[in-house]
Amino acid sequence: MRVDLLVPDVAVPRPVPAAGGDAGAFGRLLDAAGSVLDGAERAESAFVAHRGGLQEMVVERARADIALQVAATAAQRAAQGLSTLLGMQI
Numbered sequence: 215m216r217v218d219l220l221v222p223d224v225a226v227p228r229p230v231p232a233a234g235g236d237a238g239a240f241g242r243l244l245d246a247a248g249s250v251l252d253g254a255e256r257a258e259s260a261f262v263a264h265r266g267g268l269q270e271m272v273v274e275r276a277r278a279d280i281a282l283q284v285a286a287t288a289a290q291r292a293a294q295g296l297s298t299l300l301g302m303q304i
Contacts, residue, residue, distance in 0.1 A: 247285040254278035
């Protein structure tokens, strides 16, 4: 009896490097959006306590809204890209 080794016809998968760059950038984006939202909340609290101006409060709230839109768009595009990758037939 003779036993031959089976040789696969596909390449051996290489280890995937850690995706620290993109995941770290997304985490930093969320942290920045959170800090901008905290700043807007502080400006609103200062206005209510008669320690801040209306203009400062409105500007901080607008900055927070924009940061929230950017974070939501980034999350949506990341989810869309992941969905596209998972939908591919391999």
